[in-house]
Amino acid sequence: xxxxxxxxxxxxxxxxxxxxxxxxxxxxxxxxxxxxxxxxxxxxxxxxxxxxxxxxxxxxxxxxxxxxxxxxxxxxxxxxxxxxxxxxxxxxxxxxxxxxxxxxxxxxxxxxxxxxxxxxxxxxxxxxxxxxxxxxxxxxxxxxxxxxxxxxxxxxxxxxxxxxxxxxxxxxxxxxxxxxxxxxxxxxxxxxxxxxxxxxxxxxxxxxxxxxxxxxxxxxxxxxxxxxxxxxxxxxxxxxxxxxxxxxxxxxxxxxxxxxxxxxxxxxxxxxxxxxxxxxxxxxxxxxxxxxxxxxxxxxxxxxxxxxxxxxxxxxxxxxxxxxxxxxxxxxxxxxxxxxxxxxxxxxxxxxxxxxxxxxxxxxxxxxxxxxxxxxxxxxxxxxxxxxxxxxxxxxxxxxxxxxxxxxxxxxxxxxxxxxxxxxxx
Amino acid sequence: xxxxxxxxxxxxxxxxxxxxxxxxxxxxxxxxxxxxxxxxxxxxxxxxxxxxxxxxxxxxxxxxxxxxxxxxxxxxxxxxxxxxxxxxxxxxxxxxxxxxxxxxxxxxxxxxxxxxxxxxxxxxxxxxxxxxxxxxxxxxxxxxxxxxxxxxxxxxxxxxxxxxxxxxxxxxxxxxxxxxxxxxxxxxxxxxxxxxxxxxxxxxxxxxxxxxxxxxxxxxxxxxxxxxxxxxxxxxxxxxxxxxxxxxxxxxxxxxxxxxxxxxxxxxxxxxxxxxxxxxxxxxxxxxxxxxxxxxxxxxxxxxxxxxxxxxxxxxxxxxx
Numbered sequence: 001x002x003x004x005x006x007x008x009x010x011x012x013x014x015x016x017x018x019x020x021x022x023x024x025x026x027x028x029x030x031x032x033x034x035x036x037x038x039x040x041x042x043x044x045x046x047x048x049x050x051x052x053x054x055x056x057x058x059x060x061x062x063x064x065x066x067x068x069x070x071x072x073x074x075x076x077x078x079x080x081x082x083x084x085x086x087x088x089x090x091x092x093x094x095x096x097x098x099x100x101x102x103x104x105x106x107x108x109x110x111x112x113x114x115x116x117x118x119x120x121x122x123x124x125x126x127x128x129x130x131x132x133x134x135x136x137x138x139x140x141x142x143x144x145x146x147x148x149x150x151x152x153x154x155x156x157x158x159x160x161x162x163x164x165x166x167x168x169x170x171x172x173x174x175x176x177x178x179x180x181x182x183x184x185x186x187x188x189x190x191x192x193x194x195x196x197x198x199x200x201x202x203x204x205x206x207x208x209x210x211x212x213x214x215x216x217x218x219x220x221x222x223x224x225x226x227x228x229x230x231x232x233x234x235x236x237x238x239x240x241x242x243x244x245x246x247x248x249x250x251x252x253x254x255x256x257x258x259x260x261x262x263x264x265x266x267x268x269x270x271x272x273x274x275x276x277x278x279x280x281x282x283x284x285x286x287x288x289x290x291x292x293x294x295x296x297x298x299x300x301x302x303x304x305x306x307x308x309x310x311x312x313x314x315x316x317x318x319x320x321x322x323x324x325x326x327x328x329x330x331x332x333x334x335x336x337x338x339x340x341x342x343x344x345x346x347x348x349x350x351x352x353x354x355x356x357x358x359x360x361x362x363x364x365x366x367x368x369x370x371x372x373x374x375x376x377x378x379x380x381x382x383x384x385x386x387x388x389x390x391x392x393x394x395x396x397x398x399x400x401x402x403x404x405x406x407x408x409x410x411x412x413x414x415x416x417x418x419x420x421x422x423x424x425x426x
Numbered sequence: 427x428x429x430x431x432x433x434x435x436x437x438x439x440x441x442x443x444x445x446x447x448x449x450x451x452x453x454x455x456x457x458x459x460x461x462x463x464x465x466x467x468x469x470x471x472x473x474x475x476x477x478x479x480x481x482x483x484x485x486x487x488x489x490x491x492x493x494x495x496x497x498x499x500x501x502x503x504x505x506x507x508x509x510x511x512x513x514x515x516x517x518x519x520x521x522x523x524x525x526x527x528x529x530x531x532x533x534x535x536x537x538x539x540x541x542x543x544x545x546x547x548x549x550x551x552x553x554x555x556x557x558x559x560x561x562x563x564x565x566x567x568x569x570x571x572x573x574x575x576x577x578x579x580x581x582x583x584x585x586x587x588x589x590x591x592x593x594x595x596x597x598x599x600x601x602x603x604x605x606x607x608x609x610x611x612x613x614x615x616x617x618x619x620x621x622x623x624x625x626x627x628x629x630x631x632x633x634x635x636x637x638x639x640x641x642x643x644x645x646x647x648x649x650x651x652x653x654x655x656x657x658x659x660x661x662x663x664x665x666x667x668x669x670x671x672x673x674x675x676x677x678x679x680x681x682x683x684x685x686x687x688x689x690x691x692x693x694x695x696x697x698x699x700x701x702x703x704x705x706x707x708x709x710x711x712x713x714x715x716x717x718x719x720x721x722x723x724x725x726x727x728x729x730x731x732x733x734x735x736x737x738x739x740x741x742x743x744x745x746x747x
Contacts, residue, residue, distance in 0.1 A: 002692075007693050014546075036653075036683075037489075037490045037653055037654050037683040037684045038487070038490075038493065038653055038681050038683045039487075039488075039490045039491060039492070039493030039494070039683070040493060040523060040524050040526075040527065040538070041491050041494060041538075042527075043536050043538075044534070044535070045534040046530070046534075048533075048534075049534065057684070061465075062466065063466055063468070063491075063494075064466040064467050064468075065468060065494045065495045065497070065498040066494045068494075068498065069494040069497060069498070072538070072539060072541060072545070073536045073538050076536050076537070076538070076541040077534055077535065077542075078534070078538035080530060080534075080536065081533070082535040094467065095467055098467065099465075099468060122691065177625075208471050208472060208473045209469070209471070209472040209473075209475075209476075209506060209509075209510045210469065210472075210506070211469060211470040211472075211502045211503070211505055211506035211509075212505065212506075212509060213467070213468065213469065213470075213472075213498075213505065215505070216501060216502060216505040216549060219548045220545050220548060220549075220697045222540060223541075223545055223548040224544075224545070268527075316651045333463075333464065333465050334464055334465075345522060350535070362465050364463075364464040364466065365464035365465075365467040
């Protein structure tokens with residue numbers, strides 16, 4: 001029994017909330033989450049939070065934006081209702097991979113997205129789309145293609161009758177030079193139509209700007225009034241630095257290590273494999289702790305569109321012939337990386353069995369189908385996001401419960417005890 | 427070379443309005459993509475530079491499931507422009523979402539409108555242009571300038587051009603909208619009536635009483651927002667029962683969520699006129715009574731004036747042609 005504490009659950013992961021509350025020996029905080037007819041999120045908190053230590057549990061999964069807005073509104077509501085402290089508990093942190101400029105991991109746009117009208121049919125095994133460059137035709141998201149033509153036509157008409165900007169207020173204002181001048185040389189371009197059709201020459205075009213939504217989410221949480229963040233296995237450890245408030249980054253590693261120790265027969269002779277160079281550090285940590293061998297798959301991203309030969313650009317560093325390979329990563333989203341790695345490990349590498357251990361099993365898009373069809377023998381993940389649906393569809397899936405870790409972290413944070421004991425790996 | 431020209435950006439909430447505004451401004455929309463990854467996270471790619479430019483981001487609210495997605499799109503675009511060194515970022519939000527969650531009317535109720543204001547500023551917004559805020563006090567939630575435009579001049583023109591307005595009465599469907607309705611009545615030199623309603627739960631209306639005389643007249647219901655249309659339909663019943671010749675509704679934000687269209691179709695309203703602050707082209711197909719006032723000229727002119735540092739107050743009383 002923990003006193004003076006309120007645990008509120010978002011709509012993303014009710015099971016985890018129940019587990020945490022059960023372990024803490026407290027009733028779930030009563031909260032009603034719904035939407036108004038217009039689509040605005042509606043939050044009603046029934047329990048008083050005045051002077052209480054409030055924990056809001058919301059994972060980044062499913063309809064990520066809805067869940068994020070729900071979390072922000074809940075935090076804000078608690079804050080304005082005089083909560084003593086509000087802690088956001090995000091088992092899987094949304095937008096954590098968009099913290100850096102090149103979003104070149106396995107995230108892929110929705111192939112069924114109605115706004116995605118380019119390259120819909122050329123699905124490859126590598127379903128991450130080629131990064132659109134300045135020379136690509138526009139219209140991946142908001143389709144501006146037809147509009148541009150239309151506008152240049154209008155510009156033609158306007159150019160003919162003096163180029164007034166369509167706003168005539170009866171005063172003698174000189175026409176405002178609103179038309180965009182793209183480059184320094186456009187002053188020499190007499191007709192505005194040319195400016196509209198200006199295409200950057202190859203190689204000198206504007207390097208596209210990708211939003212860093214990850215830092216934004218950190219800002220928004222602070223802005224809503226969160227005093228403390230508890231999360232697990234952040235994609236970038238640097239992410240903690242985006243916050244000005246304490247961030248406790250828990251590790252899924254002890255859980256995964258325990259699984260290896262007790263559930264993989266003869267694990268001492270197995271090999272830990274990192275599916276890409278970025279995760280090498282994470283994988284070596286486990287290998288070192290358990291005294292196991294280590295191998296690494298090096299990915300070469302080539303712009304060529306290859307289907308089968310794609311595997312040729314994945315290189316295995318290390319020896320796994322006749323051994324059990326254990327892939328370790330922090331996240332499986334479309335599961336491209338791990339399924340392709342498994343193919344390589346079993347095919348060229350000669351592994352007998354392939355396990356994949358990932359902390360966050362997001363499994364978006366056709367990930368589950370891909371895993372079912374892949375060479376993976378088992379995929380071990382945690383319930384940092386709800387896995388019930390995934391588990392029904394995939395026999396290979398083993399789910400570890402993180403409820404205990406979070407409950408303990410919440411208990412310790414509430415009592416002001418050290419949580420570093422949770423980082424220990426034994 | 428930086429030119430500090432207008433750049434107009436838009437997300438997926440209301441591209442038609444953005445196109446109209448861009449057309450009025452005589453510019454192209456910025457070449458960009460706003461899309462979702464398969465894990466449902468929104469992302470933005472901009473293929474043109476906005477360094478040292480005057481950026482305007484037009485994002486309305488698309489009613490329904492994607493409302494929060496639209497919000498995140500806006501925040502992410504603002505953030506992207508900020509980190510891409512835009513000189514000034516103006517959010518053009520014809521319909522400000524969460525405007526009705528603007529007070530702590532119950533214990534522990536969230537003031538989401540304030541939260542949104544904070545988030546917009548945190549993301550890097552320098553200026554807000556919006557229209558007919560549900561409560562104009564929301565302007566006070568911001569520490570940056572907020573231009574609250576009025577649809578009234580456009581509405582006035584519409585009434586003058588489309589109705590036998592000499593024989594009309596302006597009716598406010600609730601006490602909160604009385605000010606808005608009386609302003610309109612004064613400008614048209616018309617009589618005014620008011621309907622008093624008691625609301626038990628949101629999106630539901632209970633009892634209504636009419637104050638004023640509408641017998642034999644065209645009753646023009648004026649409101650800032652039509653959501654489920656329960657209020658308007660009931661008000662129309664009350665007005666017809668009180669002897670009105672015809673009942674029309676003029677509303678700034680036609681959100682028309684849920685079964686609003688069916689309600690309008692089977693109601694005594696002969697016409698529902700909305701502005702295009704909120705996308706409703708799809709709904710128009712299912713509802714012949716719906717008509718649109720285009721407010722793109724007002725928005726475009728507000729952007730142009732803001733960009734050039736001219737006064738915007740002209741737009742409070744005049745609608746650009």
